[in-house]
Amino acid sequence: MKVSVVRNILEANERIAEQNKALFQEHHLLVINLMSSPGAGKTSLLEKTIDALKKDLRIGVIEGDIQSTSDAERIARKGVPAVQINTGGACHLDGNMIRETFPEFDFSGLDLLVVENVGNLVCPAEFKVGEDFKVMILSVAEGDDKPSKYPLMFHESKVLLINKIDLLPYVECSVEKIIKDSLNINPELTIFQVSCKTGEGLGAWYRWLRERVKEKSQALKNESQG
């Protein structure tokens, strides 16, 4: 007997992600899902961003790694609440893993929550965790062929940070090609060229992110008044 079953395979995760998102909305919290390959600079970007924004914004971090607590320790040294998830082998975070960290946070005391995903250019793009949007980092040392090799990641992200531009004199990588190919995949993509080592270009990213946090809390205030 043939039975028609029209169901999204990831529906269970998407349901949980929606519930997470609703909870974040209640607390007027902007949530970003930060993704990249291992070593592209997710934790370094976070450390810099926390240093720059922590006097104005209350920031929390969820760190996803297969093993180790070193990233959460690095973030905790910055004086912000950080919770480590060890996936024990899984190559991405999903909605349920994020939900399990909730008892560790006081969301009413936060403006911005950053979920640092497991370093991987494929799987994290497929799983929502309840974020407002995805942000990806590509370092120039990885090469300029990454948009065409991993299109889903570029398609799903709202922001691309091209990191380690201080290395450009030493690597074979055309930033122009990265920009052109990523905009073909995602014409709405916002792109920043930065170096977490020298600080170049980071100011524009901080301003952009601060604006998004403000926009989110404003939109929710208007909603509750209207």
Place this chain on the structure above:
Amino acid sequence: MHEMSIAQSLITILQEEMAKHRATALRSVRLSIGEMSAIVPESLSFCFEIIVQGTPLEGAKLLMDRIPLKGYCPDCERPFDIKDFIFVCPTCGSTTIETIEGQELSIVEMEVE
């Protein structure tokens, strides 16, 4: 390698559907897999076969249709094939297009006993 978690989610849904239809065995299941989803069909089959061992789903065939990317341009009011992951209307060059096919990761039908 996220095919293991995808296989797990797939099996949960299939078990629910089999219970709903009082099925005792699964013969096959047909999936739509969009060109844009980062799934390796061989890995998914491999993970599926491992998890269903010793269950009423054992031996079921996993049939996967790859769905190519298709866009729709609201300005030209017509659909087009998205080639080489270029999300731009080939007629007018507009970038505000809708992706109408090619992002699926869904079950279409199953054959049960």
